[in-house]
Amino acid sequence: MAQDGKRRAGATPGASAAARARPPSMADVAALAGVSGQTVSRVANNRSNVDEATRERVLSAMKMLGYRPNTAARALATGRFRMIGVVTFDLRAHGNARVLESVVSAVQDTDYSVSVVAVRSHSEQAVREAFDRLSTQAVDGIIVNEPQMLDTAALRLRSDLPIVVVDRDDRHRYPAVGSDDAEGVRAAVTHLLDLGHHTVAHLAGPQDSYPARRRAEAWHRTLKDAGRLTPPVDYGDWSAESGYLIGRQIAERPDVTAVFAANDQMALGLLRALHEAGRPVPDDVSVVGFDNLAESAYFLPPLTTVNQDFEEIGRQSVALLLDQMESAPAEGTAPRGAAAVSVAPRLVVRGSTAPPRA
Amino acid sequence: MAQDGKRRAGATPGASAAARARPPSMADVAALAGVSGQTVSRVANNRSNVDEATRERVLSAMKMLGYRPNTAARALATGRFRMIGVVTFDLRAHGNARVLESVVSAVQDTDYSVSVVAVRSHSEQAVREAFDRLSTQAVDGIIVNEPQMLDTAALRLRSDLPIVVVDRDDRHRYPAVGSDDAEGVRAAVTHLLDLGHHTVAHLAGPQDSYPARRRAEAWHRTLKDAGRLTPPVDYGDWSAESGYLIGRQIAERPDVTAVFAANDQMALGLLRALHEAGRPVPDDVSVVGFDNLAESAYFLPPLTTVNQDFEEIGRQSVALLLDQMESAPAEGTAPRGAAAVSVAPRLVVRGSTAPPRA
DNA sequence: GCGCGTGGTACGAAGCTTCGT
DNA sequence: GACGAAGCTTCGTACCACGCG
CATH class of the missing domain: 3.40.50.2300 (Response regulator)
Incomplete structure (x- = not known):
């Protein structure tokens, strides 16, 4: 097989399982499958130019070793984190929790993950701090669940990341999704x-x-x-x-x-x-x-x-954000048109309404 | 100043701001401050062995460039992600949302972030998938908000990460926090x-x-x-x-x-x-x-x-998890003693109770 | 020659690019 | 078109070494 024995001693298949502490790397998979690391990378990223047979070999090697691509290394190499940040207020409020739920759910259908930051007060200070945390941390885009923002100045943030605001308001210039x-x-x-x-x-x-x-x-x-x-x-x-x-x-x-x-x-x-x-x-x-x-x-x-329709709101915000992320790959500040998506609410008639007394 | 001009052309202070697309790296800060990258790293990590004057120089250079350490690179170098994963069920359920809220809040007081994964069904399959997502993603520990787990077999997961389970149950061998x-x-x-x-x-x-x-x-x-x-x-x-x-x-x-x-x-x-x-x-x-x-x-x-007391439950789970993460640095599977923290509930007497009819 | 403030270099895991077969 | 090899890139950190009191 490959001859990268210089990289680390225990990587050869002959080594006993005792030394298994470090998670398997791409090189380990490559060695086991008898292919180059390059090919493993191709398989991991679903590239087309891989023979079906070798793809299978690599996949089964991955499975055998329990290989998981190292997110950090991948992020470092690509400059993208596959992570969406969500800024939310009080989750005790029904609507906020519902929005978070649906956003998480929608993101889960992609290969991104969600990082949540809570804002404890409605001060610009607190909001800015939340954004700071998110931009320090590794996110590719931000969804702001902002049903009660004190002042929109707080939303005028230095951040060249794509942003979507939930709960539509026209006071700011960000793409937004919300109930009508x-x-x-x-x-x-x-x-x-x-x-x-x-x-x-x-x-x-x-x-x-x-x-x-x-x-x-x-x-x-x-x-x-x-x-x-x-x-x-x-x-x-x-x-x-x-x-x-x-x-x-x-x-x-x-x-x-x-x-x-x-x-x-x-x-x-x-x-x-x-x-x-x-x-x-x-x-x-x-x-x-x-x-x-x-x-x-x-x-x-x-x-x-x-x-x-919170589900729809979550879906739409994620879709809108992914949209931006793909169209503006690190383009700097270019909120193109600031799309606004309205989700239709629906009246549910129950027993608390009736004609007035005669 | 430093002589790393070979790394990238536009990095010298003389270059116009036009080429500014990539976020500033450590090397940029080092160049501006006239120190080595190493020293910048020391300052960024609050190490003590840095002269007060150079620390100031570095800090102001950071500020000027708007420098943020790259999480991915740091994670790659240290092997730690500064991220806690939360596995949660339906956030429409009041208790779940409250627990998530308090966990996020507690984590925010540390320098970790939170990544949320939702489980849509109570099947072992779904739970396993959630764990898979989290271990693929970069987390150092996991909090499982599990108020209604179908079968605990689902919790017998291959995962060498520290785990804390919210909503105490003695059927599993993980540290747990929950109401009494x-x-x-x-x-x-x-x-x-x-x-x-x-x-x-x-x-x-x-x-x-x-x-x-x-x-x-x-x-x-x-x-x-x-x-x-x-x-x-x-x-x-x-x-x-x-x-x-x-x-x-x-x-x-x-x-x-x-x-x-x-x-x-x-x-x-x-x-x-x-x-x-x-x-x-x-x-x-x-x-x-x-x-x-x-x-x-x-x-x-x-x-x-x-x-x-959901706040307390969140605080305690995070504390317990951090505890494990510090004491067992990649020690493999060693759930030491499986601590269990009980949080005392409190009866709130209101108008729906009274003595029975005579 | 101790210790402090530094700098130099290798390294981590994956990706991309360029060749080459 | 399917692959491999080598080399360079990403950025920050660990380790070691160096100079200077």
Whole structure:
């Protein structure tokens, strides 16, 4: 076989298995298969110009030795890491966890891996730090799961890596993928109007959140387009607790017959507040949420809500990122056109909505 | 300055910025600072034997060039990747997402990164594939978030990497970190007995889940220790839907005055079933859950449940893993003693439990 | 000649390129 | 077109040696 005995003593097949500590290298495979390292490399990278028979020999040698290409060496040689970085916020938030899940899942269908960095606060400082970690670490592209970015200045980062932002916002110049919130909100509010409600109150997310703002704006616009009055908005912080606290105030407004909450958690708090105030849902007040938690179908009453297709969002962001990575191989900063992908949400009608009392 | 002009043409300071595409390497920093690459390496790794003045020079050169050490090259040279792999199941499950969150957070306090691999099914095949991915990829240790492993054979993996399993189970020989389920269950069941209930029914998780089994066993033992009868167990699948479906049957058993559900989601379904059957909670039936979802405090009624300290679990698993990684530097398979860390759960009493009707 | 601050060189594992058969 | 051999590249680190107090 090959004569690279000078490289290391134990590499010859004759050596006992006792010295097996270091993982097998390409040279080991080559020796066992009786081919050159070059050919092993060709097989490992699925090149076409290898004879089927030798390919088989090499593959079985790989299997026998349990050979795994050394990622570090490959990355060093190619300059690419086969790794996608994900910057995410609080995973306790349902949507964030779902997005991460679907991104991981989508990436798994490629030969990339995922490295996750969590941002603990919404400060520009924290976000910048996360990016720093990722660019120090070896990633070829970054997906930013940014459902509540305080200020977009934080997104103006020095980084020549391809980036995709999840949860569409037009304030920045990066390609983005997100739910078409406006469409979902429109469906929700229209559903309530169609049921006969004169207007719809809004329990919004925090004012410094872009998604919250978008939903509030869409709510406002839908009412306006329908020629309805727009009640004053209440702002929560996405939590069930805030929904409950604000809900107690809403419950005291006898004119309110329908409420659109910016997420299901706040809707849950609202349901409890209305219940305690003796205002039955949906007989007295209708409630619509946003997100479609797994639990929402079992709230009392089951919650009408807007379902977001997180799977699709994950798939699309990964696709968009890979796209960029392939088209701009270290081209520097060239966010070509900043594509924006909208994923359609879907209204799920359940028991928390009904026509207003006669 | 240095004389490595042979390495690449554009590296000399005189070259225009036009050729700047490749990130700056150590040699660039060395050239700019007028030292050897070796010294740059020393500074980058915070070694002590560098003169304070040269250290400053090197640091400012790094800053000026925006130098970042190349992870791949470093890994190749050292044989360590500074990366921890996490194998996780469905992130839609609250607990899994929480564990991932806390693991990521804990790792972030070290200079390691996290690579996430998701397992889509509970088959040994899928788990093995996940491990394969991780060992192909560059990780120094693995944390397995395994709250519902079908069979532990799947955990008997060829992998000489340090491993920590989250969600303690004694069927395998790996170090593990998890909630002390038995203790949490005991607290929950005892709470109900103390309220005056003669016995407590159990809405269990799926039979092929170890955590579910552990909780069921602890429930059984607690009742037995108290000398109470143990009603037949009903098995759900963790989902609110299964809780609802089984709950409808439970609601028809007039003897049932208290139910312990193996998680909050099933408890939610149960609450709804009891409500629909006209059996008020807690007046007619008391319900206790397990997990303490963010939402549980706003269920109708607010759910008494067992809180798990996921943050602590994450911290502990990372600590345990780092421990192993440092103590067993490529020692092969030597799971020393298989440490097991138990994290104490805590009963949270809310409105879903009360003494039985007189 | 001890020790500190340095520099020189080989090395790690894979890839690519150029020949050559 | 299927392969091999040799040599160079990637970048950072380990080890050893050197000069200078």
